[in-house]
Amino acid sequence: MGAISLQTIGLLIDIFAAAILVTAFLIVSSRSLVFYIRLFALQSFLLGVVAFLVVLGYGETHILIAAFLTIALKAIAIPMVLTRVIERIQVRKEIDFSVNIAASLLLCGGMVVLSESVAQSILSGQQTDSSAVSRVLSVSIAMMLIGLFIMMTRKKALTQIVGLLTMENGVFLSGLSITYGMPLIVEVGIFFDILIAVLILGVFVFRINKTFETISIDSLRSLRH
Amino acid sequence: MSTVLFSLLLGSPFAGSLLCALFHKRRALEIITAASSGLTFLSAFWLVSVVMAASPLITPNGWWYADGLSAYIIIIVSGSAFVVALYSIGYLRRQIGSGKVDDRHLWLYYLLLNIFIFTMMLVLLSNNLGFLWIGSEASTLATAFLVAFYERESSIEAAWKYVIICSVGIALALFGIILTYFSALHVVPATDNALNWSSLMQVAKNLDPAVLKLAFIFVLVGFGTKAGLAPMHTWKPDAYGEAPAPISALMAAGLVNVALYSLMRFYILVNTAVGGAFVSTLFIIFGLVSMAVAVPFILLQRDFKRLLAYSSVEHVGIIVFALGIGTPLAYFGALLHLLNNAIAKMLLFLTAGNIRMAYGSKFMRKATGAIKVIPVSATFLIVGVFAITGWPPFGVFVSEFTIISAGFASGNSIPAILCISIITTIFVGFIYYTSRMVLGVPNRPVTGGEANTASLLLLGVLLAALLLLGVFIPSPLQKCIDNAVIVLKG
Secondary structure (H helix, E strand, O other), rough: OOOHHHHHHHHHHHHHHHHHHHHHHHHHHOOOHHHHHHHHHHHHHHHHHHHHHHHHHHHHOOHHHHHHHHHHHHHHHHHHHHHHHHHHOOOOOOOEEEOOOHHHHHHHHHHHHHHHHHHHHHOOOOOOOHHHHHOOOHHHHHHHHHHHHHHEEOEHHHHHHHHHHHHHHHHHHHHHHHHHOOHHHHHHHHHHHHHHHHHHHHHHHHHHHHHOOOHHHHHHOOOOO | OHHHHHHHHHHHHHHHHHHHHHHHOOHHHHHHHHHHHHHHHHHHHHHHHHHHHHOEEOOOOEEEEEEEHHHHHHHHHHHHHHHHHHHHHHHHHHHOOOOOOOHHHHHHHHHHHHHHHHHHHHHHHHEEHHHHHHHHHHHHHHHHHOOOOOOOHHHHHHHHHHHHHHHHHHHHHHHHHHHHHHHHHHOOHHHHOEEHHHHHOOOOHOOOOOHHHHHHHHHHHHHHHHHOOOOOOHHHHHHHHOOOOOOHHHHHHHHHHHHHHHHHHHHHHHHHHHOOOOOHHHHHHHHHHHHHHHHHHHHHOHHHHHHHHHHHHHHHHHHHHHHHOOOHHHHHHHHHHHHHHHHHHHHHHHHHHHHHHOOOOOOOOOOHHHHOOOHHHHHHHHHHHHOOOOOOOHHHHHHHHHHHHHHHHHOHHHHHHHHHHHHHHHHHHHHHHHHHHHOOOOOOOOOOOOOHHHHHHHHHHHHHHHHHHHOOOOHHHHHHHHHHHHOOOO
């Protein structure tokens, strides 16, 4: 692999990482649950592509399986499960906000700036080359923060799941960017856990819907003190 | 030999899970669960004796690891699991009798209990910090349906919060683990080992302190959520309050200690790498905050199991506080408190189960006059409450006394005084509520009776252990804790 192609791959990683960040912003500004899930699927697909680029550019073949799993599970299987959940419970599909879209986008923009400075401080002490992959660290931290923000401000049970998964995508991207991914067996175990978590949360969404006639977490207020 | 030992410890609960998946008869499920958890507990004793002779123990492939610290905590966790497995038999039989539980739920209960025990062993025996993470998240998932077991509105709500909050926490911990891996990649020769505890400790002094500090904050928030440290404790009263009593007992006596174990591993690593007061200060602050947060909720409580959950927040705070003090005496106190708290919490949660079965309610104002209705359980309740609030002659008093004197001896007088005043206030709240429950007049006809003799005998054993630990510490236990203290010192 020549120097130019490595540069090209670096450029591609930058572009795709930017696109991932855009999907996170689109999720924040979205009003429809179906759209939420499609955007998440797109985001996971782009994440899988970044993983493939890391395999191509840096020869870390052990990520290949993680890249396949990202696309198979997070871009296809999990969105399918979540879409089925929405269809089955026939819920009102708009999302309630506790922070409006304009303010949300502004706050998330602030988080990106914050993430950039955190990423710089993590990378500054290291003697690593400032490869394209490590530049992606700030994007990954921003995604964790945005995921957390979605969970705190969007009040449907399903949006909480998407927020959690966005956080997980951010964590995966951070691993990709600074360590070229965790050891394979660890990565596989993490995917397994995430899949089970989504299935369990999906079951709970059904049950919440059955007992509360709505899937807004606002109705989850009986336990206090 | 190490391979056999690790296979036993991991294999018994794993085989128990598989067998439970296959069999559906009540009798079979009871025998499988009791046998697998009993075998795990026995193997834990073997592990302790092996580790005392030669520590640490690592399998040839480098995946599994045990030293004095993990052996000690494995004894506590597997012992709690065994007690809970035995108690579950009588408890669930009564619930089936009263029609609260059907056959499908019974099967699910035993299956998930075995998986739950397996995931805890996975965390405690992993050499690889990635496996440790996988086990932690799996333990949340294994207990999710157990928390939602009764399928009431409130229990589904509790389970939802539990899974969401703990998963967010643990996702942050994963970022902390990735940062640790990042700092290790440059100094550990073989990258496949860079997440292994045994390799990390060898190079701890060469790891980048700035990155490790940041990693530690994420890990502290993450595993602190699982342990129920304030302010990440909000899932705890809901989950403990809604889960069946034996499951609450195993969460408070087992899962909490597993989470604290994960925290201790990072505590040791970061302390060795960074040194100074960074880790200690964080632990002292989080410990005190957790203790203080519990106070108002204990003073204004209606539900006995939620009261116990806040007591769990308090005691996790005490243990983390003791680790923050960081002297060998404080370590000894923290580890002893781990054991005392586990026994006392089991005694109280299981007694809460008896009370609930008798009164059909966990609300304290409905369950009054217990001494007339269920005299044996009522006695366990009042004695257990004196034990958990730190009265002599019970074990909790000894460990709390050790921790507080370690606090004074190390010059942390103000935190130590705060600690004493919080413990005293909590005592008052506890005694107020339990005296009403135990003494009072039964205010309505009570339908259920006392638990069966075997269950009561089990509670008697727990009480005897607490009393014994209050009077003296047997020398094998002393040696076991001393070995764990050596590991904590790094």
